[in-house]
Amino acid sequence: MPSCTACRPFPVPTPPSPIAPEAGLAEGSMKVIADFHNHSCLSPCASLDMSPSLLARQARARGLELVALTDHNSALNAPAWLECARREGLVPLFGLEATSIEEVHVLCLFGTVDEALGFGEYLRVRLLPLPYDRRRLGDQVVVDADEGVVDLPEIYFGAALTLGFDELCAVGRAWDALVIPAHIDRPMFGAISQLGFLPEGPYQAVELMRPADRSLAAGHTVTTGSDAHYPEHIGRRPFGIELPPGWKQADGLADMAILAAALRPELINLPGQP
Known part of the structure; x- marks a missing residue:
């Protein structure tokens, strides 16, 4: 069976800005290093080397534990991601980076x-x-989980949807997704660049590329994400989140209600934050 990757190893660079060590945590809680924004070879703008298997291996090597796969407008590599993440001892999230008709990117995450x-x-x-x-x-x-090619879809997943930003966020919440507008501080494909402002919206957090300036977040909880399209991007912008006992279920998947409740500023530690 053909493979989508060159099957060659990639060097694991030193992690970027360190996440503060566990200190002052509530009793029984733990600091988990998370990254909610990663692509695979399903995304047309991503490297063919970005198999779910490689993402899982590199994420584990870089110290991540709670990791989402978020391809553009599709989750067809989610089955492979589940198997690969479990193989590496990661807790996987299954998501999509959906594109509104205004070309605003929105992360929609599922358990x-x-x-x-x-x-x-x-x-x-x-x-x-x-x-x-x-x-x-x-x-x-x-x-598949072993990098064998299963399908080459003919529909273009990089296109925008017929849903406006407000409707897309509302639909995501109706499907019980964690809804996080992506890279709102980017000059393209963020809420502010495309809409001119950040609507209040029914979302649990917003993603910033430069978390030192949180004024654009308008009081929303802030996360960061690697937006990894190439192997060297994996783990470049993770964040720490304090999670209570029970956040990881017996099947190795995340309890999404607990995760949603933990998306509060006081429980999140961003890169470079003391």
Whole structure:
């Protein structure tokens, strides 16, 4: 079976800004290093080397524990991600980076493969029907846990949806997703660049690339994310989150209600934060 990667090892760089050590935690709580924003070879703008298997190996090597796979408008690599994450001892989240009609990127995170696949199917029929030329736009590769190619979808997942930003966020919440507008401080594909402001919205947090300036977050809880499209991006912008006992279930998956409740500023430690 063909492979989507060159199957070569990548060096593991020293982690960037360190997360503060566990200190002053509530009794029984633990500091978990998380990254909610990573792509695989399913995203047309990502490297073909970004198999779920490589993402899991590199994430573990960089000290991450709670890691989401968030391809553009699709979760078709979620089954492989579950197997690869379990193999490396990670707690996986299953997500999509959905694109509103205004081209605002929004992370929608789920606790199970089936939920993510269901939401992905809901979005698939709402993608703008743009012509897809893989030579010009990039390959979209569905793989198994061992990097074997399963499918090459012909629908273009990099297109925008027919849903506006407000509707997309509301729909994500209705599907019980954790909804996090992505990289709101970027000059492209963020809420502020595309809309001119950050609506109040029904979301649990916002993602910043430069968390030192939180004025753009308008009081919302702030997370960071690697937005990894290439192996060297993995683990470049994680964050720490204080989680109570029971956050990791017996099946190795995250309790999403506990995780949602923990998305509060006082429980999150951003890169470089004392």
